[in-house]
Amino acid sequence: MPNYTYRGITLSIPDNDSEYKGYFEAAGEGRLVVKKCADCGLLRGEPGPACPWCTSINWEWQQVSGKGTIYSYQVVAHTVIPSFRDLTPFAIVLVELDEQRGQPTEFDGLRITGNLVDADFNMEKEENVGIGKRVEVAFQPVSEGFMMPQWRLIDEPDDATFTWSHEVPAG
Amino acid sequence: MAGNPRDKYCIVGVGETEYSRASGRTTRALGAEAIRNAINDAGLTPDQVDGMLSYHGGDSTPSTSIQYDLGIRPNFYMDCSGGGSSTEALVGLAIGAIEAGMCDVVAIFRSMNGYSNIRIGGTGARASAPIGGLDLMKRPYGLISAVQQFAYTFTRHMAEYGVRSEDLAAIKVAHSNHASNNPKALMKHRVTVDDVMNSRWIIRPVAHLLDCCLETDNATCVIVTSAERARDLKHKPIYIKGVQGRGTKPGGDFHYQHGPITRVAGHYVGPRVFELAGVKHEDVDITGCYDAFTYTVLLQFEDYGWCEKGEGKDYVTSGIINLGGKRPNNLSGGHLCEGYTHGMNMVIENVRQLRGTVDCYCSGASEGNHSYDYSEEGGCRQVKDAKISMNMGWGTPAVGSSLIMGNVLN
Ligand SMILES: [Zn+2]
Numbered sequence: 001m002p003n004y005t006y007r008g009i010t011l012s013i014p015d016n017d018s019e020y021k022g023y024f025e026a027a028g029e030g031r032l033v034v035k036k037c038a039d040c041g042l043l044r045g046e047p048g049p050a051c052p053w054c055t056s057i058n059w060e061w062q063q064v065s066g067k068g069t070i071y072s073y074q075v076v077a078h079t080v081i082p083s084f085r086d087l088t089p090f091a092i093v094l095v096e097l098d099e100q101r102g103q104p105t106e107f108d109g110l111r112i113t114g115n116l117v118d119a120d121f122n123m124e125k126e127e128n129v130g131i132g133k134r135v136e137v138a139f140q141p142v143s144e145g146f147m148m149p150q151w152r153l154i155d156e157p158d159d160a161t162f163t164w165s166h167e168v169p170a171g
Numbered sequence: 172m173a174g175n176p177r178d179k180y181c182i183v184g185v186g187e188t189e190y191s192r193a194s195g196r197t198t199r200a201l202g203a204e205a206i207r208n209a210i211n212d213a214g215l216t217p218d219q220v221d222g223m224l225s226y227h228g229g230d231s232t233p234s235t236s237i238q239y240d241l242g243i244r245p246n247f248y249m250d251c252s253g254g255g256s257s258t259e260a261l262v263g264l265a266i267g268a269i270e271a272g273m274c275d276v277v278a279i280f281r282s283m284n285g286y287s288n289i290r291i292g293g294t295g296a297r298a299s300a301p302i303g304g305l306d307l308m309k310r311p312y313g314l315i316s317a318v319q320q321f322a323y324t325f326t327r328h329m330a331e332y333g334v335r336s337e338d339l340a341a342i343k344v345a346h347s348n349h350a351s352n353n354p355k356a357l358m359k360h361r362v363t364v365d366d367v368m369n370s371r372w373i374i375r376p377v378a379h380l381l382d383c384c385l386e387t388d389n390a391t392c393v394i395v396t397s398a399e400r401a402r403d404l405k406h407k408p409i410y411i412k413g414v415q416g417r418g419t420k421p422g423g424d425f426h427y428q429h430g431p432i433t434r435v436a437g438h439y440v441g442p443r444v445f446e447l448a449g450v451k452h453e454d455v456d457i458t459g460c461y462d463a464f465t466y467t468v469l470l471q472f473e474d475y476g477w478c479e480k481g482e483g484k485d486y487v488t489s490g491i492i493n494l495g496g497k498r499p500n501n502l503s504g505g506h507l508c509e510g511y512t513h514g515m516n517m518v519i520e521n522v523r524q525l526r527g528t529v530d531c532y533c534s535g536a537s538e539g540n541h542s543y544d545y546s547e548e549g550g551c552r553q554v555k556d557a558k559i560s561m562n563m564g565w566g567t568p569a570v571g572s573s574l575i576m577g578n579v580l581n
Contacts, residue, residue, distance in 0.1 A: 003301065006311050012300035020307050024443050046425040073431060077372035078380075082299070084313045086306050089375070091379075094323045094427060107430025115555055131330050147340075148311060151484035164330035166376035 001025070004146045008083025019047050022061050028145045032137045034097070034110055036062040043100050045110035055103060056106055062109070064099050066137035068151075069159045071096040071111055073129050075166075086128040090123035114151045122149060130165030133156045137163055175447055178580050181401035182410040184213025184278075185519040187500035190357040190510030192286040194388035199232035201390035202282035203240040209278060209392035210241075214405030220394070221246045222268055222277030224261045226253030226513070231282045247274040248348070254291070255399060255461055256417050256564030257281075258514040259572035263414040266397040277397060278377040281515050282390035290386055291317055291511075304521045305424065318378050318464055324376035324568040328433040331481070335473035336379065337464040338484035341366035343507050345383050345493045346462060346506045350504025352494075352531045352545065352552035357385050361548060367465075367539035384466040387510035394519055409522050409576050413448030415440050416564065416572025426569035436571030437563060445562075448575035450477060455575070456525055456557040458498055459517030461565035462505040471563045471571070474554075494545045494552055502529070502552050514564045525578040529553045560562035 001013045001021060013021050026033040034043045037051035038058035042129040050057050073093045079085060099112040114137075133134045136155040139147035186208025187192070188201050201226075210217060223234040228424050234248040237392060246506065247268045251257065258279070265277035285291060309315070318325075344364055350356035362381060370380040397531045401408035418440040420426040458477075460468045468482035477498075478486040486492070492500040503509040503520035510516065523529040528537045531552040535541070543551040558579050564572040 007313075008299070009311055010308055011311065012301045012303040013307065017303065019304070024307070045428045048425070052422070052428075064250070066485055071426075072323040072327040074314075074319060074374040074377070076319070076325055077375055078315050079313055081310075081313060087313070089372075090313060092314050105429075107432075108428065109430075111428055113309055113314060131327070149544070162330075166326075166329075169372070169375075 004142055005152060006148055006158050009081070020048060023047050026061060026063070026144070027139060027147050027149050030139050030147065031063050031147060032066045033061040033063050035059045042104060043110055045097070045112060055067065059150065064097055067154070068095040068097040070094070070131055071127070071134045072131060075126050075129065087123055089126050091126060091129040091133070093129065093151055112149070114149055117150045117152055119152070127168045130163060132163030134158065141149055150164060176266050176445060177295040177412050177435070177449060178378055179195070179398050180395055180411045181398050181520070182262070182393050182411065182522050182576065183213065183396055183404045183406065183408065184400045185392070185522050186210070186212050187391040187512070187519060188389055188515065190355055191388050192357070194287060196285055197232065197281040198230070198390065199236050199240065201388070202232055202237050202280050205282065205390035206237060206241060206280050207276050207394040209394050210403070212545045215244045215276065215394070218244070220276045221262050221276050222274035223248040224266065224277055224279045226251045226257035226261060226266055226281055228252065228254055228291070230284070242260040243278070243322060244340070245274065246488065248278070254566055255463060255513050255574040256566040256570055258356060259414055259562055259564045259574040260417045262395055262411060262574055263416070264516070266411065269395070269397060275400065277395045278392055279395065280390060280392040283513070284388045285399045285511055287388050292507050300555070303309070318374050321464065321568055322374050322377055322484065323427055324432055324435070324470070328470065329376060331433055333471065334484045336368055336376070337364055338488055339382055340364040341488045342462065342465040342468045342492070343367050344504050345424045346501050346507045349494050349499070349502045349552055350374060350508030351548040352550050353503050354502045354530065354532060355388060355427065356508050358504070358508045359548070375505050375547055377466055378464055383537070384399070384463050384506035384511045385508070387512065389510050389512050391512045391515035391519060393515065393522070407526050407527050407578055409578055410574040410580065412450060412577050412581065413444045414572070414574045415444035417566060417574070418443070419568050420569040423569055435470045435474045435565070435568045437471045437573070440571050440573050441475040444573040444575055449581045450575060451561055455498060456520060457498045457502060457554055458492070459505070459521050459560065459562035460500050460515065461514055461563060462507045463565060467565045468500070470568070471565060473575070477565055479512065493556070499554060502554065508552050514562070518562050519563060521576060524554055524557050525560055527553065527575060556580070
C-alpha cells in the first residue's frame with residue numbers, strides 16, 4: 001500500500017506487512033476483519049502470524065459484525081502528539097468484540113483500540129465514555145481506498161456484567 | 172530450582188551522575204562518569220572490571236565506546252535492548268556470565284538524556300516520524316506515551332476495585348517525603364495529596380501530572396562480583412539472594428487480549444523470586460517498587476502479594492510504605508522524585524540502605540552515623556537496621572523483574 005497521512009501521522013503499510021496490510025485493506029472497503037485460525041478455527045484480536053491457541057500458521061481474514069463493548073478506556077487530557085492538541089480531551093477505547101467473548105478462557109476476548117467518535121467523526125463527549133457501553137465500528141474516510149476504523153456509541157443497553165465511568169471534572 | 176546462586180554473589184559498587192534536566196553532555200560522558208563512580212565506590216580499579224552489561228532503547232552509548240574511555244577491557248559484554256525492569260534481570264545475567272566463567276566483575280550501566288534528548292515512549296521529536304507495524308493500531312488514535320500504554324490496565328483496575336485518585340496521590344506524598352531527605356533528588360520538596368490532585372490531568376482517570384515520574388538526564392551503575400571477592404572490597408558485602416525476570420504475562424505486548432487485564436507480571440515473578448531468595452514477605456525491611464507512575468506501585472504491591480488483590484489502595488495509604496513505617500518504599504524518592512533512570516536508582520538506594528550509609532543530610536552519614544529523625548525536610552532517610560530489601564521492576568503491565576538483596580546470610 002502507499003503511505004497515508006492521518007491526523008498528521010504518516011502510516012507506512014508495506015506490501016510485506018503480513019500482520020496489518022489485510023486489516024487496512026478490508027477497512028478501506030468498510031469491513032472489519034480479524035484473523036481466523038485455519039486449523040482450530042479460533043479468532044484472534046491481534047492479527048499476528050500464528051494462532052496463540054494451537055500455533056498454526058495457517059489463517060484467513062474473517063469479517064466480524066463490528067459490534068462490541070467498551071472494555072477499558074483512557075481520556076487524553078494532555079497529548080504529546082502535536083497534531084492531536086486541538087482534540088483534547090478525547091477518549092481512546094479498548095473495544096471487546098461480540099465474537100468469541102470469554103472464549104477460549106474466561107478472560108479472553110478480541111480487543112481493538114480506537115477513538116470514541118460522534119456521527120461526524122468528531123471526538124465523542126467525555127461524559128459519554130464508559131466501560132460496558134455498546135459500540136459499533138465506523139469507518140472514517142481518509143483518502144481513496146483508505147479508511148480508519150473508529151467506534152461509535154449505539155442505542156443498546158449497557159453490558160449486563162459490568163459498567164463503570166469516571167467523574168468528569170467541571171469546566 | 173537447580174543451581175540457585177543464593178548469597179554467592181554481591182553488589183559491591185554503586186554510582187551515578189547528577190540527576191538533571193540539562194546534562195549538557197553525551198550519554199557516553201554520563202555513562203563513563205557513573206561507571207567510574209561505581210568502580211571507585213567498590214574500591215576496584217578499571218583493569219579489575221572485565222564484564223560490562225547495559226540496557227537501552229536506542230538512546231544510549233554502547234559499552235565498547237565507554238571501554239575506551241575508562242580503560243576497561245572486558246572478557247564479556249552485552250548491550251541489551253530494554254527499559255524498566257532490566258536492571259534486576261541484568262544482575263541475574265551478570266551472575267550467569269560469572270558462573271559461566273566468562274568474566275569475574277561486571278559493571279551494569281544505564282545512561283540516558285531522558286529529558287534533554289530522547290524522551291521515553293516515542294514522544295517529542297520521535298512523535299512525527301512515520302509509523303508501521305503494531306504502532307498502526309495505536310498511534311493514529313493518539314495512543315503513544317508510556318502512561319497511555321499502561322492506562323487500559325489502570326482504568327479497568329480502578330473500575331473493578333474502587334481506587335481513587337487520592338489513594339494514588341498517597342504514593343507520591345510518601346516518595347516526596349523520602350526525596351526531601353535526599354540531596355541528589357531532582358524534586359526535593361514534600362507534596363500533599365491536594366498538590367497531586369490539583370496538578371493538571373494527563374490521562375483521566377488514572378494520572379495527574381504529579382502521578383508521573385520525572386524525565387531525567389542521568390547515568391547509573393552497579394557492579395556485581397562473587398561474594399568471595401566482595402569480602403576483600405571496600406564496603407560490607409550486599410548479597411544477592413534471589414533475582415528473577417524479566418518475566419511476562421501471557422500475550423506479552425498483547426497481554427490485554429487475555430487477562431485478567433488488571434493483573435501484572437509480578438504475579439508470575441513474585442513466587443519465584445521469594446523461593447530463590449529463601450525469604451518471606453515479612454522478612455523484607457524495605458522495598459523498591461517501580462514508580463513510573465503512582466499506579467505501577469499499587470499494582471505491583473498487589474500482585475507481588477503484599478496485600479490481597481484489590482487492597483493495594485489500603486496498603487499504600489496505611490503508612491507502611493512511608494519512612495518510619497513498617498516497610499518503606501523507594502527511599503530515595505524513586506522515579507517520582509529522585510529522577511527517572513529505568514529502575515537502577517532504586518537498586519542503588521537499597522544497596523546504600525543495606526550498607527547503613529545512605530547519603531542523606533546527616534553529617535556522619537558516610538560513616539553510618541544517622542539521626543533516624545525523619546520529621547523535617549533536609550533530614551535523615553536511613554532505615555534503622557534494614558537487613559533485607561526487595562526491588563520490583565516494571566517494564567509494562569506484562570513485563571517485570573525482581574531482586575532480593577540482604578546484608579546477612581540466610
Ligand atoms: Zn489455532
